[in-house]
Amino acid sequence: MIWVIIGMAVVTAVPRFLPAFIVDKLNFPAWVDRWLNAIPYAALGALIFPGIMTVKPDAPHVGLIGGAVAIALAWFGLNIILVVVGAIATVFLVTL
Amino acid sequence: MEPNAVAVTNQSARLMMIKRGIAAGFPIMLGYLPIAITYGVLARQSGLTNLELTLMSILVFAGAAQFMGANMIALGTGMVEIVIATFVLNFRHFVMSLSFMNRLRDISLKWKVPLSLGLTDETFTVSSLHNKEAKEPYGTWFYGALILTAYISWVGGSFLGGVLGDVIPDRLSQSMGIALYAMFIGLLIPSVKKETKVALIAILAMLINFLFSLFMSDGWAIVLGTIIGGSCGIFVLKGEEEQ
Incomplete structure (x- = not known):
């Protein structure tokens, strides 16, 4: 078992720390910088959808409703904690 | 100023940054705790000991992969398969790390x-959207x-889940499953309000991830969604370079 855990740790850690050495050695042209600066937004998109529909896997609309409430709360400029709490409360109520 | 006074100022500036970091990490904590406890419970049922499941959290620190790993262990899957599946699922962190490290180039x-x-x-997206701190002392x-x-x-929650079992009522822990998605949305929306083009990048990444997840593993679909979605930033983020 310990070797499974160590194996998982190694293949997770190497892709994480390799870029630290890559950026130390390489300078990127401006377009690559722009690409890398867009990665957080793209990652957010890919992480939100379609994963959000699995909050309640047999009822994908539950996650979507929670997401819609989160969008609304965030749009009104609420603090992120309140956005999170509001979405939790919504899912709680919708699944009553 | 005397050297002593400088040291004190430096120390308080550092303390201030630590406090701000904890505050920024708080939503992640809220999202991680219930998931980590659930992982601890599931891993116990999969036959891992408390020590093993906590060690996995300490060494791997990747939620989805740990759930998958615990599942595969329960099914009696071989080590090589588990490790390869973990690599595929976590390879997205390579892309994220490249982006984050490029921003922190000077450290x-x-x-x-x-x-x-x-x-x-979670730590990547929250850190990346707090990008002004990268330039502060x-x-x-x-x-x-x-x-x-x-x-x-994450580590504490996993341990608690392993020791205490299901301490969070089912209904509540299911509702809390939305927490991290809501956090991602709460991070994305202010950026979209500031710069509408950001929405284009995110939506493209969503669609690519969705389409690709229909015929390839979730791991590769997220990697490709992130890379291809991000690539449209080459064209649309032009004006933001000197931010």
Whole structure:
């Protein structure tokens, strides 16, 4: 078992720390910088959808409703904690 | 100023950054705790001991992969398969780390390595959207505190789940499953309000991830969604370079 855990740790850690050495050695042209600066937004998109529909896997609309409430709360400029709490409360109520 | 006074100011600036890092990491903590406890419970049922499941959280620190790993262990899957599946699922962190490390280019390697090891979907996205700290003095302490807050919640929550079992009522833990998605949305929306083009990048990434997930593993679909979605930033983020 310990070797499974160590194996998982190694293949997770190497892709994480390799870029630290890559950026130390390489300078990127401006377009690559722009690409890398867009990665957080793209990652957010890919992480939100379609994963959000699995909050309640047999009822994908539950996650979507929670997401819609989160969008609304965030749009009104609420603090992120309140956005999170509001979405939790919504899912709680919708699944009553 | 006397050297002593300088030292005190430096210390309080550092403390300030640590406090801000913990505050920024708080939503991650809220999202991680219930998931980590659930992982602990599931891993116990999969036959891992408390020590093993906590060690996995300490060494791997990747939620989705740990759930998958525990599942595969329960099914009696071989080690090589588990490790390869973990690699595929976590390869997205390579892309994220490249983006984050490129932003932190100017810090020393002895900071870069530990910070990069603490990157998850959540610590990466929260850190990246707090990009002004990268240019402030002691910015590394901010990111360090943020990541440690998340790490401690994850490791502590896993251990609690393993020891206490299902302490959070089912209904509540299911509702809390939305927490991290809501956090991602709460991070994305203010950026979209500031710069509408950001929405284009995110939506493209969503669609690509969705389409590709129909015929390939979730791991590769997220990697490709992130890379291809991000590539449209080459064209649309033109004006933002000197931010």
